[in-house]
Amino acid sequence: MRNFISILILALFLPLLSLSAQDAFGDIFGESELDESGSASVSNIEITGKLSTDLVYFFDASAVENNEVLAMPEAELNFNIIERNMEGIISLNISPQKWISRPDTVYTDIINELYMRSFFSFGYLEAGLMKVEWGSADGVHVLDPLSFWDLSDGFSQDIINLKKAGEMVKMNFYIKDSGLLEIVYKPFFSSPIMAQNGRWSTGMENIPNLHIPDTTTLEYSQAALRLTGTVGRFDIGTQYYYGYLPDPGVTPVYISGDPLDPTNYNNYLTYGRGHLFGVEGGFALGFLTFWLEAGYWLTEDLEGNDLTVYNNRLVYLPGMDFTVPGIKLYLNFQLIGDYTFNTENLSPLDVDDTTGYGSPSHNNMLLIAAEIPFNKDKTKIRLSGMWSVEEEGYMILPELLWDINDNLNLSIYGQIIEGKVSNPGMMSSWKDNDNFAVKMAYSF
Secondary structure (H helix, E strand, O other): OHHHHHHHHHHHHHHHHHHHHHHHHHHHOOOOOEOOOOOEOOEEEEEEEEEEEEEEEEOOOOOOOOOOEEEEEEEEEEEEEEEOOEEEEEEEEEOHHHHHHOHHHHHHHHEEEEEEEEEEOOEEEEEEEEOOOOOOOOOOOOOOOOOEEEOOOOOOOOHHHHEEOEEEEEEEEEEOOOEEEEEEEEOOOOOOEOEOOOOOEOOHHHOOOEEOOOOOOHHHOEEEEEEEEEEOOEEEEEEEEEEEOOOOEEEEEEOOOOOOOHHHEEEEEEOOEEEEEEEEEEEEEOOEEEEEEEEEEEEOEOOOOOOOOOEOEEEEEEEEEEEEOOOOEEEEEEEEEEEEOOOOOOOOOOHHHHOOOOOOOEEEEEEEEEEEEEOOOOEEEEEEEEEEOOOOEEEEEEEEEEEOOOOEEEEEEEEEEEOOOOOOOHHHHOOOOOEEEEEEEEEO
């Protein structure tokens, strides 16, 4: 992986950086460098970033007793390099707290995004380490298979920062005035990242003799396409993805000894191939905005009788938002869920038996968000939450945000998490992690 990223950096950006350096010397001497045709070479480097520090206090410290208060400084640096019809994007993240908790991922955590974009009259090509967001919904999606989430430090309202970039090549074709056809090849597969220990763990590390596959091989290649456009007042789209379901299965293989002893099995984590067919859309009606995402996962278990492979699944996400006239109160409602087929009389060893809580066919989560500004829009109060219906767990996220000036802001935020021990899941695993935090951020 590291060799691949190093080669990618050199291949994509050495020509751009070389050209940009020559132009910088030209600026010093007050002359523009001419190319062979006699035209002036136009280049530009834009640098932006953010410095921030979070102080987080955890009310419950049963998981990590010595980490009741965390100081989490972080720096982001973004370089945008433009050279005629070429553009290079480099985004770096420096987070010492993450390096302490995950020293084996320091190298990949530094690189947030790193890719090239080349423009043509009929579209543009993108290649490198990218974050891609698909779907019509607001923030969360059920039709967003290309970039996975990193939940090793818990959940954040900043969904883009939760995403991890992946290696991919993406060609975008313009279709008439408003249409866009996106075709993607992704050589490697990655599922959502969960903590393997500590307060944000979900218990996967407790499975004995667990063998995790290497998904950074061409065997795990994926392909996808998406067509979007506008018809009247409707934004519509359709997509197809051939790859892997994000949820892994576990295949136990008996070794020897007492068959009732779970330590006498090798447990192999496996990802099943699948086809995702999806449709999406949204439209505005007065001050109301509505959207819908719906998809069908066609898996390799067509009959629903393979214990180690997930059954076919329907995923859906309806939502709406609006701003109350006069008081600027913004409200957002979304329901994200799935329905799994052929779940009657499941064996306790079937991977589909864990997809629901007492009703493995259904899995739903309601998301609600509200925001109201005041002080000439310099201060905002935000309140959001999610309720996992079948799990009977919830998370509440309040926040007070103050824009001190154009570059400096202060936020006070927290998380209240509750879940039933009898319904093991994300909320139950995180229920002792209620926290309160203060964050200062400077953007430039």
